[in-house]
Amino acid sequence: MNPFTAIALGVGAAFLLSRAGHAQVTPTQALGPAESLPYPLENARRAPWGMILMGMPTAEQSDERDRGRPAALARELRNQGIEIVWSFAPPQPSFQDAIRAEGLTFAHDLYANDHDDHWNFHWFLGYDVPWHDPLLELVEIYGPERIALHCTHGVDRTGNAAAFLMSVLYGVPIEDAWYAMASDSQSTLDGVASVLAEYGIDDRRYTGDPTVRIWPENSMKGHTSGFRRYMRCTINEALARGARFRAQNWYPAPSCG
Numbered sequence: 001m002n003p004f005t006a007i008a009l010g011v012g013a014a015f016l017l018s019r020a021g022h023a024q025v026t027p028t029q030a031l032g033p034a035e036s037l038p039y040p041l042e043n044a045r046r047a048p049w050g051m052i053l054m055g056m057p058t059a060e061q062s063d064e065r066d067r068g069r070p071a072a073l074a075r076e077l078r079n080q081g082i083e084i085v086w087s088f089a090p091p092q093p094s095f096q097d098a099i100r101a102e103g104l105t106f107a108h109d110l111y112a113n114d115h116d117d118h119w120n121f122h123w124f125l126g127y128d129v130p131w132h133d134p135l136l137e138l139v140e141i142y143g144p145e146r147i148a149l150h151c152t153h154g155v156d157r158t159g160n161a162a163a164f165l166m167s168v169l170y171g172v173p174i175e176d177a178w179y180a181m182a183s184d185s186q187s188t189l190d191g192v193a194s195v196l197a198e199y200g201i202d203d204r205r206y207t208g209d210p211t212v213r214i215w216p217e218n219s220m221k222g223h224t225s226g227f228r229r230y231m232r233c234t235i236n237e238a239l240a241r242g243a244r245f246r247a248q249n250w251y252p253a254p255s256c257g
Helices: 003-022 069-079 093-101 132-142 156-169 174-180 186-197 225-240
Strands: 052-055 084-087 147-151
Parallel strands (some): 084 147
């Protein structure tokens, strides 16, 4: 039996019961500014609901200054109470070794996975294998404050997943959750607006909210067709789990493809 199948059976009821704990973070609080973190996590942030959102290098660095960073990063993650590292991209080997040496667990190790690219959770999109339930299950089991979520730069994949969690677990309206994680450029904002328009949502914003800084420069680009598909697929998954738009009426979910 797949380990997560067994876990899912055990926590199915607990998921609903534990929603009361997540409800302690209100939508307004979930959209608040994130906490800055010390070196070597200075380019990461702890989201208002407790999860660390970050980028992690995927290629070994030859810069002498960075030689000690993998061990320092792993140590600081442990100091911050992190137990699980969810990877949307494969970290460089020195980071892998350092993180495991600190006793932290990579989420992919909990899966029975026969895909060659088992590190890269982004293949979940390309191969239409959902990452949404496993991520929710980990949050329910460990609590968001014990999880670090990362991709290469902490931008598109991380930002999209953060918006998903905001809308599903903390009741942030879908429009606000995805705009919160959009980088403050008009091409990005237009990209989010174009996806929302597919649901009949007329919400075109011309500036980002300066009070929302979950990521230092916010995250998603949203102006490429591939990422708009990623966004559309994830919004559909959020709707299926009870998330809602702020607008009262919307069209049926468009095709994910």
